[in-house]
Amino acid sequence: MTQAAVNIDQIVQNMQEPVKTFVARVQELGGPNCLAITAFGTIATPAFDPTKHTAKSVVVLDQIDLSMLRELAKEGVKLGKAKISAPLIMTPGYIKGSLDAFPLEFLEIQQCHVCLMGADFFKDLSFDTNHIRLQSERELKTILIAMRQGLLAAAGREKMFGAMESDIAERLIRTLRGLLWLHGTKDFLTAIQVVGHIEQETDRTLPGIRKAFAYNRQHDWDDFTTLYHEIDGLKTLADRW
Template sequence: MTPDKLVEELTKAGSGSLKSVVLYGSAAAGDHAGKNSDYNVLVIAEELGVETLNAFSKTATAWAKAGNPAPLLFTQERLKQATDVFPIELLDIRECHKILYGDDVVSDLEIGTENLRLQIEHELRGSLIKLRQAYLLTGGKSKAVADLMVESLSTFLVLFRASLRLFADEIPQKKFQALEKLGAHLSFDPSVFQTVQQLKDGTKKAKSCDVETLFNTYLTTIECVIDAVDAEIHKGVKS
């Protein structure tokens, strides 16, 4: 299902409740990798009670079966109220989006960044904990470990791009450009993530890599970023 088809189906199902559909993420940033990427959409409705959710359910299920995350649902008022809680996501959406239907409800969002550092660290630490938990279940098998890195890559690239906001004013839209810039600020080698991306897009095979060493480097580089974010938080507290 394409984004245009999604809009068509949501419009039919929405019975006047649908106010806006916003494409964000890699597709909006020009960073979409075809079949290896998904589409992220924000849906704004007049209200989001059970009746509206039921109306959107069939379309959302087909969208998810096509390999995409379920639409992110908000009313316009609750979107405004969420700007201090989800600064990572909403800053990214505000800066890079495409309106597929209705009004542009994100360009003028006032997003407080007072919680940005804590959200970045919370998300990074939580994702690292989940990564280690998932590794325990791989039994150290190379294919399973490679798949684990591939599956987690997008999450960490998004969080690294958010982390760059703590060290630079201008943030590249494309995730690997942001990664390179973050690496320059924090003095780490981003090549491990480029290798995982090659595994993801099929230009490199797991059996051609030392997967255990790759995973160890993946872990330690993530820890490097977390430590730098943590130091930035404490620096901010002291000042």
């Protein structure tokens, strides 16, 4: 099979070879059923740091092929060492039919992605304001529930707060980008830029959220409670915006 050309120029230099190897392997396993491979998130920016990040991607297949995914799964250890996450697997029909259920996830991909091969299925997506608002509100409430449950599960072991906040940070930044989208900011912003814009729009400071995005930092009880109350305070924005 002749493999499609790989668009690698936007990937940081030290990740170009691992990404090319990954794309080639997916093409080899998927054959004509592989319609596109799209990198998204930090890997599509100059800020990617393999000591902090892993490369995220979406593989778009014409039809879901479990046998192909089983073979790709055997590459998991190798991909992990190369700082490449397991890709999301979608079909064109899934993308089209899921914009109402997962608008924040698709908005995240659309705002910062590079199509490595095949068609760009995300560039021209459009989103319904109500879908963005409802998921943003739901995500903030879900994060708060997770924090309360996590606090109980920690059983007094405050060293677990750091891992908990790291898990929360990814969902939170996606949600905050949704809130800014509702308020007219459609372009991709880094996490720190997002927090700054939210602070400006709400006329408040968010030190707990800023700390949640800090790498290699210990998080204590004060950080946890500050983060919780800031997220709780942002809940009303989803409805108002």
